[in-house]
Amino acid sequence: MLLERMMRAGDADNALEQGWFLRELRERFGLSGEELSKRFGRTPSWVSRRLSLVAELPESVHAHVRAGAIGAHAAMKYLVPLARANRADGERLADAVAPLGLTTRQMAIVHAAWLGANAEGRALIVKDPGLVVRAHEEARRAKARPATPAEQMLSDLGALGGIAARVHQRTRRGEVRGLLAPEREEIRHAFSQARREVERLIKRLGKELDDARPEHANRDPATA
Structure with missing residues (x-):
């Protein structure tokens, strides 16, 4: 009963413990993922993610999760697929990000950069994963900043x-x-309008740029 209550109410913070319990139940009693999900009121995906957290992550990554250096949710979502594809890569990246205490969102940024990088780029990410996060945040702030005139x-x-x-x-x-006569006439009209606007722009912008030269710096724009 205590186990069932923990499994129903537990969150991502104790996902590793949940994975151990689920694996024990599966191996000792032969319960399938679907049976486990029904027993604890969870989805098969919830069960599968926790089992993969235990079964597919190296022990060194488990240690980071237990210590709280890497969130269980981030480990399930990003390190499990990485370790599944290349166990050594999963360990390397986990060891690199653990001292930073990254959030799940920040871990997603590092993971995306890793997937898009070549061998040299991945070596740089392992060397300083915090740089990836800082660069992404700076780009996000620059994008959010209103453009200057x-x-x-x-x-x-x-x-x-x-x-x-x-x-x-x-x-x-x-x-x-190859246009039909009505199409040619319509384009001729649109071209005439566009040309008028462009000519107005050329005249006005050229004048503004000339007036903005250093020798005109003291002129009042309102008198132009």
Whole structure:
């Protein structure tokens, strides 16, 4: 009864103990994963993850989980698949991240970087996994930071140039010649509008850039 209560109420913090109990029940009484899940009111996936935590992780990783250096949930989700594919890699990465006390989210970042890296990149991750987390957080903060007016203008001009280049390539391929008369007229109208806007931009932006030269730095923009 005590075991059943623990298995029903337990969370990821004692997942390793749950895995040991589940393995004991499976091996001693021959209970299947489905039978265990029904007995303790859990899903077959819940049972499978805890059994894999015990069966597939090296003892050195168990030690990190028991010590609280690596969360059981992070170990189940990221280190078990890694150890399943390459046991030595699982141990290396676990030993590298254990001193950092990473959260599950941070462990996900390191795991994703590991999967996308070559042998040299993985060696760097093992050397300093914290650098991966810091770089990711910095990139996230930079992305969340509102773009400056200069960054917004550069982005818009880059998009404008890209669109112009794409339309130019279409004309070079002769796509205009294959249009029907109504389509050609519609494109002619759209082109006239676009040209007016671009000409206005060229005139205005050119003037603004000229006025922003050092020799004009003391001029009042409102008088321009």
